[in-house]
Amino acid sequence: MDLETALSRPVPLDRSEGILRGELLTRRAELRRSWRHLITRECLESLGALAKEVESFLSGEDAFCDWRFAVTFTWMNCNASFTDSLRAIALARKVEHRPSNTPPDRLSLANFNTLSRNERIEVLCDRYRCPLNIGLPSESDVAEELLRQLMVPDRAKLEAGKEFDVDFVLLKLNLAGVRAMMTRDLRFLDALNYFYELPRRSLVRLRASPHFLAFWLCIYGQLLCTPEW
Amino acid sequence: MRVAVIAGSIAGGLRIAREIENLPGVAVFVVVCNAGKRAPVLRWSRELLLAFRSFKWRMLATTGYRYAQLRKLIILGGRLDDETSIEHLRELQCDVGLHAANVIYREPVISAFRLGILNAHIGILPKYRGRCVAEWSVLQGDPTGETVFFIDSGIDTGDRIVLREVIPSKGWKSARALKNMLFACDARLYRKALETLMSSEFSLQSNDTSKGQRYYVMSRLFTKAVNKILATTPVTSG
Numbered sequence: 001m002d003l004e005t006a007l008s009r010p011v012p013l014d015r016s017e018g019i020l021r022g023e024l025l026t027r028r029a030e031l032r033r034s035w036r037h038l039i040t041r042e043c044l045e046s047l048g049a050l051a052k053e054v055e056s057f058l059s060g061e062d063a064f065c066d067w068r069f070a071v072t073f074t075w076m077n078c079n080a081s082f083t084d085s086l087r088a089i090a091l092a093r094k095v096e097h098r099p100s101n102t103p104p105d106r107l108s109l110a111n112f113n114t115l116s117r118n119e120r121i122e123v124l125c126d127r128y129r130c131p132l133n134i135g136l137p138s139e140s141d142v143a144e145e146l147l148r149q150l151m152v153p154d155r156a157k158l159e160a161g162k163e164f165d166v167d168f169v170l171l172k173l174n175l176a177g178v179r180a181m182m183t184r185d186l187r188f189l190d191a192l193n194y195f196y197e198l199p200r201r202s203l204v205r206l207r208a209s210p211h212f213l214a215f216w217l218c219i220y221g222q223l224l225c226t227p228e229w
Numbered sequence: 230m231r232v233a234v235i236a237g238s239i240a241g242g243l244r245i246a247r248e249i250e251n252l253p254g255v256a257v258f259v260v261v262c263n264a265g266k267r268a269p270v271l272r273w274s275r276e277l278l279l280a281f282r283s284f285k286w287r288m289l290a291t292t293g294y295r296y297a298q299l300r301k302l303i304i305l306g307g308r309l310d311d312e313t314s315i316e317h318l319r320e321l322q323c324d325v326g327l328h329a330a331n332v333i334y335r336e337p338v339i340s341a342f343r344l345g346i347l348n349a350h351i352g353i354l355p356k357y358r359g360r361c362v363a364e365w366s367v368l369q370g371d372p373t374g375e376t377v378f379f380i381d382s383g384i385d386t387g388d389r390i391v392l393r394e395v396i397p398s399k400g401w402k403s404a405r406a407l408k409n410m411l412f413a414c415d416a417r418l419y420r421k422a423l424e425t426l427m428s429s430e431f432s433l434q435s436n437d438t439s440k441g442q443r444y445y446v447m448s449r450l451f452t453k454a455v456n457k458i459l460a461t462t463p464v465t466s467g
Contacts, residue, residue: 016370016458023454144443151445186368186451193448 020229027193028224032059035217037200043207047214050087054214057091062225065092067182070132075103078130083211086131086174089181090218097130103138109145121168124175134175135182143179143188146172150191158195158202166205169195170212177219184229192220230427231323233258235309235346237330239302240279243292245329248416252423258301258321262309264332310335318342325426327419328380336382345379345389347422349415351408353393354378355441358385363411364404364455365444373398373407375414377422378436384443390434391422400464404455 035058044051057063067089070076076097078085088095107127112120127142128134134143150172157164173195180188195203206213232255236242242259250257263272280286296302303321305314309332318326318341326346328334339346352362354376366373374395381387396414401407425431447455 015461016368016454019457019461020368020451020454023450023457027450147445148443155446186365187442187444190448190451191445193450194446197449 017229021227024224024226024229027196028062028221031196031217031221031224035059035221038203038206038217039210039214040207043210043213046210050211050214053091054218057218058221062221063092064222064226065089065181066226067132067135067178068184070097071135071137071182073099073136074138075100075136076130076132080129082125082129082131085129086178086215087211089131089178090174090215090222092218092222095130095132097132103136106138107142109141112142112145117165117168121171124171128175131175131178132182135179143175146175147188147191150176151194155194155198158198161199161201164202164205166208167212170206170209170216173216174212174219177216177223180223181219181226184226186229189223189229192216192223196220230254230325230423231256231258231321232325232327232423233260233318233321233323233342234327235260235262235330235332237262237264237332238279239276239293239304240289241329242302243289243296245327245416245419246296247292249327249420249423252420252427254427255423256301258303258323259296260303260305260318260321260326262305262314262330262332263307264309264330266308310338314338315341325423329415334380334382339380339382344426345387347377347391347419348380348385348387349418349422350376350378350385351411352376352385352444353395354385354390355436355438357444358438358441359444361447362444363398363408364447364452367398367404367407367455367458368451373411375411375418376436377418386436386438388436390436392418392425393434394418394421398459399462402456402460404452404459407459 039054044055047054077100078095078097080096085095104127107123112123115123133139150169154164154169154172173192176188176191179185180192232249234242234245234257236245236259239261242261246257246259249255267275280289293302303317305317307314315337318338324343326342328346328348334346352366353372353374356371357366363373372395374393376393377391379387379389379391396411398407401410
């Protein structure tokens with residue numbers, strides 16, 4: 001078969017999409033039954049007032065927010081903190097945001113990767129105070145770098161049962177999840193799939209950051225029942 | 230043209246060498262590196278096991294002996310990017326290296342070959358870089374196939390593509406079977422790439438990385454979906 005013909009020929013995707021959707025919904029049902037293995041009672045209690053909402057969100061009916069419309073914005077500002085905005089996204093609520101035409105300067109990845117761990121977390125939480133910004137086309141380089149870090153060094157550490165930075169890994173997983181929500185890029189969804197499938201002995205260590213862990217699982221739950229991948 | 234197969238095992242190197250050794254104007258060497266940095270006992274046990282598993286041990290033994298006698302079989306003791314190993318490679322004065330080892334090539338190794346090192350990548354570049362690209366192609370409804378290109382020190386970012394070939398996934402009922410089939414095409418595609426390089430009407434294609442994405446190891450969930458897609462694909466479809 002000629003290469004150009006093969007590459008340009010439309011491939012019927014209905015069957016593939018149906019199979020994929022079936023697998024995702026099966027995983028959502030499995031998550032509904034088993035999330036308590038990851039977020040234990042003690043972990044849930046440490047969430048305070050948020051505990052009931054997380055519990056009902058993960059155990060309840062499928063819910064998701066379609067954020068694809070936001071991809072057209074140049075940038076979004078918000079008054080809420082990064083954590084409050086991420087919580088709203090995780091629980092499929094409205095996120096307070098104001099579209100803006102003045103994006104911040106591009107983030108230099110070369111500089112970013114030379115920063116200390118705390119500085120990197122601070123830079124990301126500050127830049128993505130409105131977390132929806134990670135899904136914008138202008139943030140592709142940053143998103144790709146976070147995905148690479150998750151799927152290469154972080155994955156290797158977790159698979160080997162080595163020490164890893166719980167807060168930073170969860171922050172990256174949450175941002176990857178938000179990017180997947182907005183762009184429907186299957187690679188970002190699959191990063192969440194992959195980490196969810198990692199050995200339990202590594203995953204239980206994520207309990208050290210209960211809020212980010214809960215947000216990650218709620219975002220993952222939404223992605224699993226999101227149609228139109 | 231002087232060509233060196235850079236292999237992770239003698240059996241793997243000879244398999245490719247046999248495919249290309251009869252090409253007119255081509256002199257083939259097999260360079261075996263210790264990719265996994267294994268201890269000698271483990272390394273040679275693995276070599277024996279691989280030869281045994283190939284069910285072609287007699288052919289391997291005779292071919293290996295022939296290559297060794299002609300000093301065309303080079304067993305590297307150290308790492309591929311050791312100064313001694315690189316010196317060995319330079320001494321061969323090869324035009325092209327063929328990737329058949331599980332190693333990442335650094336610039337000094339690549340530049341030990343006049344034209345560079347070819348890689349038979351089991352995906353269509355520039356769209357599919359990285360890992361599990363056959364599975365990702367199936368999942369996203371794109372054609373499966375291979376690309377032979379000159380590597381650089383990045384992940385499938387080498388700019389010079391020699392050839393791309395669509396190899397349909399129909400008839401292969403699992404991701405593993407599909408990948409094994411694609412991996413087994415490397416010797417044939419290397420032969421085709423060398424023929425292409427030696428032809429007079431040949432021009433390299435550009436690997437424009439902005440037209441593709443890097444893919445990563447696939448989750449069990451998505452692999453299961455790929456297996457289902459493959460298992461239910463009618464053999465008559467493209």
